[in-house]
Amino acid sequence: MTDLLTLSGVHTHIGRYHILHGVDFAIPEGQTTMLLGRNGAGKTTTLRTIMGLWPASAGSITLAGQRIEKIATPEIARLGVGYVPESMAVFSDLTVKENLVLAARDGAPDTARLEWIFGFFPALKKFWLSRAGALSGGQKQMLSIARAIVEPRQLLLIDEPTKGLAPAIIGALIDCFAELKRRGATILLVEQNFHAAREIGDAVLVMDNGAIVHRGGMADLANDIPLQERLLGLSLEAHQ
Known part of the structure; x- marks a missing residue:
């Protein structure tokens, strides 16, 4: 399976704060990858860094074979993000x-x-x-x-789309993301709702303190409550 997006050793500073500490991961083309973690782990910063809204201070970001960590946000959008x-x-x-x-x-x-x-x-x-x-x-x-x-779009970066929404709307979003995936879209999605994460995700990345601390299949994490509690501090069921 071809990787569409790759981050290697990515660091991000916002003012005097060092938020991302050597983030490494690859997103396979045509899959939905969930990015999970406690509040303040660096998930939103990761998406904003990929999008060029906050520049990476070190490391590389590659989209479909092209380095993008030094180019402007509008150009990244024109590349299909x-x-x-x-x-x-x-x-x-x-x-x-x-x-x-x-x-x-x-x-x-x-x-x-x-x-x-x-x-x-x-x-x-x-x-x-x-x-x-x-x-x-x-x-x-x-x-x-x-x-x-x-x-x-060849890549969608989506940050907590179900936060505060009614169950009927969450259901519509899940259906939409499933259809996007069926049509070949690649999605990197930050989500705290366990039902949505389990339904949508193929793979999962877990962040803590600005770094990736776990990677694997979403189904495997969903079925392993002790691992959830170790990585996230509580079971995914508690995120609903």
Whole structure:
């Protein structure tokens, strides 16, 4: 299996704080890899460093054979990387339609792909001409994800998409991610919801103190409660 993304010895400093301490991992093409860890372990910093929002101070990041740790965020996005931050990246003063038009490569989303997205997130079609700022938290999360997938991406970086959402919306997100994977997308996903992690993940990476401390199959970790407690401080069931 070919690795799409590789991090080797990546360090990240934010001001005087040393957040990532030699992060090493590889993400296989066409798989969904869960990035788990306690709060403050460095998960969000890892995604932001890959995306170029916080520059790596040492080490290399390779995407499909190309080094990207020194290039700007817009160029990384043009290479086919979609990013969904925990903060729900939507333009509140623009409509749902305008948000998706801005995210489309040529300013005109593909109609068939939009209908595919609406199948998972029908609220976006219902509120097509409404301001994004007037949407509920769950609907804003739908829009944030829709912005990232309105064009096919070779890699999706998604940070805690189910946080604070109702079970019905979480179910729609799980279905969407499963279909993205079926279509060949590669996903690196930070998630605290055990049900979502177990349903979505193929592989798992666990971080602690800015480094990877475990890597393996998601199913193996899901079935090993003592390992969960050792790595995460509690069982994954407690994260629901």
